[in-house]
Amino acid sequence: MKRFLLTIALAGSLMACKNTGENKNEAGESTVSEAMENNTANQPKVNYVPIDSDEALIAASLMAAPEESRDGCKVIGYNMAGEFVTFREGDNEFIVLADNPQQSGFNAACYHKSLEPFMARGRELRAEGKTGPEIFDIREEEAKSGKLDMGKPGATLHIYYGESDQYNPETNEVEGAHYRYVVYLPFATAESTGLPERPVGPNHPWIMNPGTHRAHIMISPLPEDKE
Incomplete structure (x- = not known):
């Protein structure tokens, strides 16, 4: 029983780490994307x-x-x-x-x-x-x-x-x-x-x-x- 509970706790910990990592990646990608969009928006448009x-x-x-x-x-x-x-x-x-x-x-x-x-x-x-x-x-x-x-x-x-x-x-x-x-x-x-x-x-x-x-x-x- 203890072994079973330990296995469940370990699995939960790994899932939490995975979700945290994914959230960080998503946040990082979002930040990079927003920065690129802001840089593009800040560039003056030339009217040729x-x-x-x-x-x-x-x-x-x-x-x-x-x-x-x-x-x-x-x-x-x-x-x-x-x-x-x-x-x-x-x-x-x-x-x-x-x-x-x-x-x-x-x-x-x-x-x-x-x-x-x-x-x-x-x-x-x-x-x-x-x-x-x-x-x-x-x-x-x-x-x-x-x-x-x-x-x-x-x-x-x-x-x-x-x-x-x-x-x-x-x-x-x-x-x-x-x-x-x-x-x-x-x-x-x-x-x-x-x-x-x-x-x-x-x-x-x-x-x-x-x-x-x-x-x-x-x-x-x-x-x-x-x-």
């Missing part, structure tokens, strides 16, 4: 909207320029009507080429004004229907002959690009956009710069088109973590 006006196009494209220089940049590019225009004149060293609203995604550029002859020549040749390789060969010949001004060595192109054409009207940031930088050093080589001709790892700088008029250093920063 389509770029559907020249004003929005300019504002988003200016993100390609250094923040302290945006107010003084000249801005050019295709407007919402598909016309290539000067949106506004500038008074500093930068020219912003706005995103083309007729193309998918987003791609705006900001470059040192000394690069304008090189950039303008490329736009002119594309308008004539020349292909990428043809444009390269023509500008290579013109740069070597001195006909084409390649700008100041080290002049930089800033690119702000992404797959989305949605932007935040409060910050002018484009959803998921990233930065890339191009430093032009006409006719530079791996030997003259000490840079490799291909990246040795993700986001490492390297020299592209070495030995040509279009030689440039490619710099692709790591995407900013928004979380």
